[in-house]
Amino acid sequence: MAPSKTDNAVLQARSISKAFGGIQALNDVSLEICAGKVNAIVGENGAGKSTLMKILSGMYTEYEGQIVLDGRTVAFANPAEAQDSGIAMIHQELNLIPHLSVAENVFLGREFVSRMGLIDYRAMHNETTRILKRLDLDIDPRVAVSGLRVGQQQVVEIAHALSLDACIVIMDEPTSAISDHEIEILFGLIRSLTARGVAVVYITHKLDELFQIADTVAVLRDGSVVGSGPIEEVTQDDIVRMMVGRDMKDFFVKADVATAQVVFAVSDICLVDPARGADYVVDHVSFEVKAGEVLGLFGLMGAGRTELLETVFGLHPNHSSGDIFLDGRQIEIDSPIDAISSGVGFVTEDRKAEGLILEMSVAANISLAGLAQTERFKLLSSRLENRLAADHVKRLGIKTPSVKQIVENLSGGNQQKVVIAKWLATDPRVLLLDEPTRGIDINAKNEIYKLVSELAGAGLSIVMVSCELPEIMAICDRVIVLSEGRQTAEFTSSQATQELIMKAAIPQGQGSLNYWDKEC
Amino acid sequence: MLKLNDHKSLLVKFQSLLALLLMVVIFSSCAEGFFSTDNFWLVLTQVSVNMCLSVGMTLVILTGGIDLSVGSVLALSGAVMAGLLKNGLELPAFNLFVGVTALGAILTGLLVGSFLGFFNGLMIAFLRIPPFVATLAMMTIARGLTQLWTGGAAITGLGEVFGYVGTDRFAGVPVRVWTCAVMVGIAILVLKKTRFGRYVYAVGGNERAARFSGLNVNRIKLRVYTIAGALSAVGGLIVTSKLDSATPVAGDGYELDSIAAVVIGGTSLSGGKGSVLGTVLGVLIIGVLNSGLIILSVPPFWQKVIKGCVILLAVAIDKLNTKEQ
Known part of the structure; x- marks a missing residue:
């Protein structure tokens, strides 16, 4: 044309x-x-x-x-x-x-x-x-x-x-x-x-x-x-x-390390938007993640991707339903506190609004969700905290002059790594990632891909939401496609093509709903 | 070697301290009797009440809130202490009269202050009433309760034991000064060295991120307002004990001096940034200013004008500095 x-x-x-x-x-x-x-x-x-x-x-x-x-x-x-x-x-x-x-x-x-x-x-x-x-x-x-x-x-x-x-x-x-x-x-x-x-x-x-x-x-x-x-x-x-139609060759490809052991499973997750009556924002979605597996969630705007993760993380306890299982045992997650104590971490889409306390130091941000481990006799030990932070700065390759640096002064990619470090410091079993490469440059993106792959290699179960198809294709072992709150398809990485995923993601009927989701 | 930038950031860091020293130097040179041991203790004892209120206010403001009720809570707690001590507690329904010791009266008063703060916290954390409104309502409620409890008249003649806190000295230092020094010490320790203290900063810095990180934001707020109420009651104890009298108008307008001290001390009204040490300096700056202006016999009305200008100046300098960074 x-x-x-x-x-x-x-x-x-x-x-x-x-x-x-x-x-x-x-x-x-x-x-x-x-x-x-x-x-x-x-x-x-x-x-x-x-x-x-x-x-x-x-x-x-x-x-x-x-x-x-x-x-x-x-x-x-x-x-x-x-x-x-x-x-x-x-x-x-x-x-x-x-x-x-x-x-x-x-x-x-x-x-x-x-x-x-x-x-x-x-x-x-x-x-x-x-x-x-x-x-x-x-x-x-x-x-x-x-x-x-x-x-x-x-x-x-x-x-x-x-x-x-x-x-x-x-x-x-x-x-x-x-x-x-x-x-x-x-x-x-x-x-x-x-x-x-x-x-x-x-x-x-x-x-x-x-x-x-x-x-x-x-x-x-x-x-x-x-x-x-x-x-x-x-x-x-x-x-x-x-x-x-994008070429995949430039992208990082994840090594296949998934085992057969299912770590985390959710079934029939539903979320209603109280402002819109009975309409489902998330409509009976179920998935499971194995140890070492990266599960991709793809969807266009309004598909309910972020809302699904938020619901699983216990942020909408009054408007949601569904069952959550960890290692085959059913668990209750009614708040982020429950989620964290169950070993679930959530790297949110908007790191400035939801992920970081910008005026605090790198160390304070990394330790925030698992602060108890830096305590000694009920008092915070800056030695323990700095060591915890330094370990994660090193492990994730965060570029910062010191762990005392104010997080606001870091680049987007490094800020994102601090958010991930915060969750790793809680020693999670499952990590939910919502658009982890949003708004960061191509090199930083590649580093995040490598990191996600390494974390999976270490046995972590990862659920990653992304609206970038090549990214999903490159990193995920399996992809679930959401469209207007519903699960419309599931592919293994070998079955998936960009066309198939996109077709499943495009809403079929008219009258889609959702102004919750942000454009990415 | 320090670079220009380092000098500047040092200056910014210690601007409150420099302002305080500058004021001391100026008043010492032109106000006779300002620079004396007597006046030193006088200033420290005079600021002790505001110090207690401002430590609590600092915690509240660090979470991004505000507490307008501290003055009224101070009055009610003080009046409860005085009333119980003087008149005991009559329970006609049980045909019972309970006499209360000084210690019992003080503890009950502290409990009353804590409860009022706790109630503030409930309204703010769980009913999501904006702190300004919730504590404004409490300011009126507690003032009304004080007037009811006292019958509109001062309760006086509380005895020597109760007067200890307000008038006596311990190891050469007024007990009032000890009291607020201990409060300040504990507050600094809590803010710097406990999880709760860290969470106070986190909630004020980014409440959403704090919640997403698994912090129990409601509980943190509840505690902060309860502490502010308890510290107001400590202020009530000092005032009542010092004057040997609880009046229904005690602490009127104290919330403003307290907010001013916190703000002059560099704590951001939007939360997440600031320190108790800054507030201590803020309280001292206001105290020194009051003392100096009185010694210079500046008319009271002018004192207010000057105090207002100092607050504006302090915050304007702070804003300009943060803008540059």
Whole structure:
């Protein structure tokens, strides 16, 4: 599929590149957005979709390359400038202020003001009603946004975009949190937008939707456009192949050390989101891990990967059910305290928010979860603590000038190793890893892979969540695929191919749920 | 050889100490009688109450919380001690009268303070009421209870034994100073050398990460507020014993002096960072400032203005320093 030239391109991205630290998020991306069309952009998590959209909507101001809007090169200094130029972005986590009214949200920052300098609510309400009518939403512009359903809130965001007279509307995974019926309404809205000449940029990973609504599609992979063109010219299989087709040779491959002895097993794990009633976030998932085995959990956004690990670790005791077994004996895990005393460790996805106390030293972080072992006569011994930390710093190859260094000053990869060290210091049987290589550079990634493999070699059972397919393929002995909270497939490393895994991961029905999971 | 940066970080580390020394030097040179043995002990005894409150406040603020009720808890604990000692406990339902010794009265008062702190902790840890609100409510409740217990009038004439803590000396040092020195010593040991102390910092530094690391965050908070309540009661003991009287307005506004001392001592209001030693310096800075301004006969209203400015200055310098780093 060759990039096709079109005459009615309102916006062109020319050779856009952007790097974060050592990681190339976008690499020479060129793209055309056409007026009156739904321009879909698809790609794996982490393929660079969000980064590209953040550049187009003025949130990232530093990048290489050019953005050409209506034939003029533009460089937005902030999102407000992009809005003024007619680019509106509808975020996945809707950017509304919950306790303000619909009208106040639609006209936030551009309120109608009377001659007295007071807000002219009547005019604002009338105008909002007019816009909402165009969108087929019959709600009172005076009600607070927090009282609306997610689908209705989305329409309010679209109303906001319309009130800006936007000529380009970017929608980031707009169907991830709304019902089938609301998706129908949304699609109707999108068609009416394009009929009036608005260019819609539609980001998704749900391929069935793509064929319903998109006019053109561009596939991103590892920060590059790997294919683009009219939707009629491709099949779903083509797109899956383009999304995953990466060479595996560069990646670390784990040695096979798994034994037959099952160490850790969970069965029928369920989690409901109290905010969403009876919907399952994790829906009857079961798995087991053997000694020395690395079990991969793969899923796209909204699959419930993180929630599954959190549930197993005892973080949602009131909303979950299921049985957990260690060495064949059933155990109760109702809190992280239970989990740790049972020998389960959890390296969380967000190391800064959940893994580390950033202002504390390397030693204090490493000893935190197993602090009792550094006690002598009920008092902390800094000698024991420093020795414990030094041992782990050495074992994991953490680069730090001393164990007294404040963890905040370490690089991302070394911070991640400190989190892993914290759990190893509790002498675990099972280690849950949630996106352990997220946001760290390629060398650090390789070191983490090696480490995971060594830990498994030492007999640890490891469950690793990742949304990077090559990573899953390289390290895991077995892979379980999750889609919308359900277990959809299981492969051994010899059976698994990227296409098979991706196929199992893509939601089949519509109306997926989940705004808990973060994009990675 | 020290580099410029090292000098700077040393300066930052000891800025409270330098400020204290600077103030002592300035007041010594211009306030007659400031630099004397008498005034030395006077300042130390005057700060003893705030020292007790501020040690508790430091623990609370290190977890990222705040305790506005310390002044009222001080008043109620002191009033309970005084009332029990003076009037005993009448239980008409059982036709019983219980006389209470000084020691019994003190222990009961400490228990009352601890319980009020414990109640604060329950509200904050388990009902998730923001510390500001929970302790604000307790501030009002404890003040009201004090007025009920005392009938709105001071309870005086508590006897010599009870007066020991507030007026006597032990080994040449006022018992009040001993008392708060012991509190400070224990607090430093606990924070630096026990698991609980480490967990206090962890909860304040990143509550989520602390929970994920298997810390019982609720229990830690519960303990911290209980300790703050108990230390307020110790403050109540010192005040009541010193004045030989428990008044319903005792400790009014003390929470503000205590928060000021903690903040001047470099403890971050967002939690996770700070030390008892810093707080000790903060308490002394406020005490020295009070003493110096009084000796210089600065009008009381101006004293307040100056104190407020010192607090602002201390925190502004701290902010500027952390920004640079």
